[in-house]
Amino acid sequence: MTGELKKTYFFFLLPSVFGFILADWAKAYGLIEIGSANFIEIAGPLIFILCIVFAIAFPIFYRALFAHKSRDLINLPEKKLLKFERTLINVVMITPYLALIAYFFELPRFYTASAILIGLYAVYYFYPSKTRIAFERRIFRVK
16 A cells, blocks of 8 residues: 555656756756746735645645544545545645746745745655554554
8 A cells, every 4th residue: 555655646746856856957047037026926825825725724624524434434444545545645746836836936935935845844744654654544443
């Protein structure tokens, strides 16, 4: 199960990492232009809020909903936990792409730094390590 989740995790993570490399390269050689002032004023707070929603609010809500649905089960099937974890990773891994957008369009420093820090939090916290998956299996009583 950990192997499948790691494939999903890296499938979503690696393009954003390459995107950061390409954006940095394009900025270094002056190949991109910054967006309009109106776009920057609107996109900064929007990306900041979306990062918080995808990395913090949604996982809390979705985990509480999943725990509520499985509260009466004595043993949870592994397929349900795998689906839960995969959905969680799919949604959380949107955050690095939002951070990439903030970095690419050079949004104000607060919004860019916040998006990158929240993206790093999402990448770190939701990494499907063996200990984290074992902890989840124990919490949800998976056979």
